[in-house]
Amino acid sequence: MNFFEIDPRVAEAAQKAMELCAPKLAEIEQIQEYHQTKMIKAFQNAAVRESFFCGSTGYGYDDYGRDALDRVYAYVFDAEDALVRHNFVSGTHALTVALFGILRPGDTALCVTGMPYDTIRSAIGLEGNYPGSLKDFGINFEITNLLPDGTPDYEQIKKDIKTKQPKMVYIQRSRGYSTRPTLTYREIKKICDISKAACKSSIIMLDNCYGEFTERVEPLSVGVDVMAGSLIKNPGGGIAPTGGYIAGKARLVEMCSYRLTTPGTGKEIGATLNTSRELFMGAYHAPHVTGEAMKTAVFASALFELLGYNTSPRYDENRGDIIQLIMLGSAEKLVSFCGGIQSGSAVDSFVVPEPSDMPGYESKVIMAAGAFTLGSSIELSADAPLREPYAVWLQGGLNFHAGKLGIMLAADKVLRDNK
Structure with a gap:
């Protein structure tokens, strides 16, 4: 199972995060079943x-x-x-x-x-x-x-x-x-x-x-x-x-x-x-896939809260969408986070995201998306404008297991790059 080298601190926090998330994940599964x-x-x-x-x-x-x-x-x-x-x-x-x-x-x-x-x-x-x-x-x-x-x-x-x-x-x-x-x-x-x-x-x-x-x-x-x-x-x-x-x-x-x-x-x-x-x-698959993305967001919220970051919504709060906000606090951490998400993708995992100008946006934006469909935000992806408050907007995850891995790799890279 050790296909990726993940900092022990992240692995330990991930276990605790899963325990914290359990009630909310069960609630999401009920919503999945209803809509399916x-x-x-x-x-x-x-x-x-x-x-x-x-x-x-x-x-x-x-x-x-x-x-x-x-x-x-x-x-x-x-x-x-x-x-x-x-x-x-x-x-x-x-x-x-x-x-x-x-x-x-x-x-x-x-x-x-x-x-x-x-x-x-x-x-x-x-x-x-x-x-x-x-x-x-x-x-x-x-x-x-x-x-x-x-x-x-x-x-x-x-x-x-x-x-x-x-x-x-x-x-x-x-x-x-x-x-x-x-x-x-x-x-x-x-x-x-x-x-x-x-x-x-x-x-x-x-x-x-x-x-x-x-x-x-x-x-x-x-x-x-x-x-x-x-x-x-x-x-x-x-x-x-x-x-x-x-x-x-x-x-x-x-x-x-x-x-x-x-x-x-x-x-x-x-x-x-x-x-x-x-x-x-x-x-046909949308209700289940949406639930998997929600589970990924809940896990991300719990993990990064345990690592000392503010998140919105918190892991135990009700959600009205699949987006997870994580306040990283610096441009360097934004770049590290997006690099970690990209490295956990099945597609374009070798790509290194960099901030760039994007049509429709007033500031430089960094995006991570190793997606089968270009721009798909139901697939695990993250993006952030490089401006205050240096927060990253995370969304997607076609299945929870892959999404969880991507989040752990993002946390690992933030820790390694910003000691």
Whole structure:
């Protein structure tokens, strides 16, 4: 079993971490089982058959597999309808299609969870001056700041919605490159309740990236009207090669489909090429794989806490996504950590990550991702902007055993490089 030389201090701490994690790991397994059972029922309700995996070409007319996959996603997310396509190039793309599909010039969208994630800012018009942004089309995007502790300011949210009467209330579930807590369904529900009371007509949209299958309760069941995410995160199960989804109320999904293709054709066209089998298989495995990523995050939190670092969330706290924040405190430790994660990968383990400029980010970023799918964050990966507070954002792990090894190697390298 000693295939890797790991510092005895890390090995000992890992054993203690497993003991600390045991109750939370058991809880995650219950969530896995719940969603896996629901997923199988979704497949059966959609009458999924082998012929659906063939895909289509050209216009994609009468692609029954494509339509069945939409029904599978709609069922598991408690949605009226869903739009699941390989030609969403990223989660940001899916979110942008939803924003432009629903909002019109003169409308106001109010983000109630502070400044949104880096890569969506240019599409909104908050950064840069790119033609075709929401701002360029005369769509207003306003922000309700979070409280100093990073939690939603419910009183200010209520005031802003009452005053502005926005067409859309926009919620970002995950923390992005910030230290604020991820929202669980409970916080999402509270925001939805406040919004509906303050402005009944407001459409509530959720950026659900990293959050799928992490809790029993789905956001669409607690008041969210429409949500979007990426297939190279949780719902793709580490198998989907690309893609994204939009799910929610049927009329809103229809509007989004007209933005993705053309008004009048919407969901009825779009060749699936050779992706159908992978998208179905990815969805099937997604509940289990997401749980494995959550277990990896819980273990990482416990291990690094034992080694003296602050983590968020802590190993025994409830989680609303797969992301684990570890406060390493210096640029050198960030580089060491990412190097350790990379060295534990099955793919590109020999690569040495280095900080570099990345499109959509204002500071240099270091990333570690020995992934089968480029950019996949359901596979064990870590990334961090080289700026205060020198924290690393860790996510993924297709299976817990491999994820655990990667975390131990990261801890080992941090210890060895920073004596």
